[in-house]
Amino acid sequence: MPQQSDFFKDVYDVVRLIPEGRVTSYGAIAKYLGSARSSRMVGWAMNAAHSIPDVPAHRVVNRKGLLTGKMHFGEPDRMENLLKAEGVLVKNDKIIDFEKHFWDPMQELVL
């Protein structure tokens, strides 16, 4: 069993804390972890998140609210399907009213 880096672990922690019907961005998580420009690593962490059962990676999208990682969910429609099931409207692989559903760990956790 590979022991994940602290960075990955923190990413998973934050992602797990995302409330239902809310979404956040890779950059927001990266920023919360102190590396605002390591958003790619957050993406890589999500890539490795397949081994983690309770990491709702579908709630993490890019800064435009685009479902960039939907193709990594086994089925291409899995991600947007999960989001819709939580009340997040998705159109053309993009989250509608993204800012309205946006959940910023900086703002919500570090008050």
Add this chain to the structure above:
DNA sequence: CCATTGACTTAAG
């Protein structure tokens, strides 16, 4: 060990 890639972001035009 070097080169390329990638679920990204920001800044500037």
Add this chain to the structure above:
DNA sequence: CCTTAAGCCAATG
């Protein structure tokens, strides 16, 4: 909003 360019860093070839 779109395009370029640059930064970031693990994983892969």
